[in-house]
Amino acid sequence: MAPSADASRRDFLKVATGAAVAAAAVATKASAQEKPLVGCGKTTGDAKRVGIATIGLGGQGNGDTKAMLKVPGVELVAVADCYDGRLKRAKEVYCDNLVTTRDYKEILARKDVDAVIIATPDHWHSRIAIEAMNAGKDVYVEKPMVHDVLEGLQVVDAQKKTGRILQVGSQRVSSVVYHKAKELLAAGAIGELNMVEAFWNRNSAIGAWQYTIPPDASPQTMDWERFLGPAPKRPFDPVRFFRWRNYDDYGTGVAGDLFVHLFTGIHFITGSMGPTRVFSTGGLRYWKDGRDAPDVLLGLFDYPKTAAHPEFTLTLRVNFAAGAGGEDAFRFVGPEGIMSLGRDGITITKRDPDKEPGYTIDTFPKAIQDAYLAEYHKKYPEQKGQLRTGHEERYQPPPDYNETEAHTANFVEAVRTRTPVIEDSVFGLRAAGPALLCNVSQREKRPVSWNPETMRQVESAT
């Protein structure tokens, strides 16, 4: 039997210190679903039907669709994709009578579709999201919400004008781990935040986005012109189609692909709207396969003091040719501890308060050392010279916990109840903005200023 939300919350606390903490109830709901995939005219239970369609059914489109189908009452109606092999696969995975098309506009015209998942390459996100909202659909759009910062306010305006639900698919805001981290930070678990740091080290072809090109890739099996869409015209090229992340015309580099998740997590945990200054550097060092995107990228970001958080600095880096690879870290740093977030939950490494200040007297004359020590031991009689002690606290979600299921469940709940989501178009632009400005800074070799309130790039960087 599926665990209840309360059971999930208790599991989450198993390795905690015993403090009474409440993880986000809404986020635990999704992991409780263990229903078979449902689509093509069938829905589960009595829940109000929500008809969905997926536009872009590659890796993430399938992940999002499967997660959303775990919510009772959700029915998959149709999918759109520009490679016929993925449409064929959709019928194999979901059901034979699924509506499949190369043209997403056919999906937007359907009355039986309430909401769309947009999991195309980045250069299509804002365009399809705006068209979908104007067609009366709610939207679950993958990160980064936009390909270029300048598209962001158009999405925000369209959401405001149409009143549709739009949720960006960076699932961390719905994760019990991130809700717990937010609560721990606010409770002073590491003292006053002064820095956040994260890195990914990878070293494999797949890790560096050299995805498999199917042997039947051809102008007959692929809709090359529709894939290009708003991007510059080019002759047919299956490498660009299947490895689009590597090219600026369609992807947004490691900043738009990976940093954006970190901005989402940081903004959620700290309550921040974003940094005011972005500096990024790096280059293409190893994967010289004709790609545009750097495989080594570092970013530095200034977060000014606000009512929500103190001033802090953020450092991010990615290396796609880093030794053995396979390492990553995401740490919130304060004077009293470090909070590390990983796939297995949260670890807080604490420094206990100093019991004595210590001394550096070796270079003083012997008589002065002796006199100093005599006074010191009078003042700190119990101490044995151990300046600092520390300990660790760990918080783990339940073993089967899936944050994408939590995030898609939040979306469906919002579609049904018309209540706003946290990761709406404004949140999405505040996460995408600094990530995309990394690419500007790296290309132009200069710091770039950003106004997180107005969500606009500020021309004169200081």
Ligand SMILES: NC(=O)c1ccc[n+]([C@@H]2O[C@H](COP(=O)([O-])OP(=O)(O)OC[C@H]3O[C@@H](n4cnc5c(N)ncnc54)[C@H](O)[C@@H]3O)[C@@H](O)[C@H]2O)c1
């Ligand atoms: N939230 C996450 O953790 C996460 C993880 C991976 C990817 N993503 C995001 O999901 C999106 C898709 O990434 P992916 O790895 O699944 O890519 P992918 O290449 O596997 O899939 C993209 C699909 O979109 C299709 N497509 C392209 N143009 C289209 C159009 N105009 N209409 C319909 N379909 C179109 C392609 O044919 C392809 O099948 C990206 O924006 C990526 O950043 C998010």
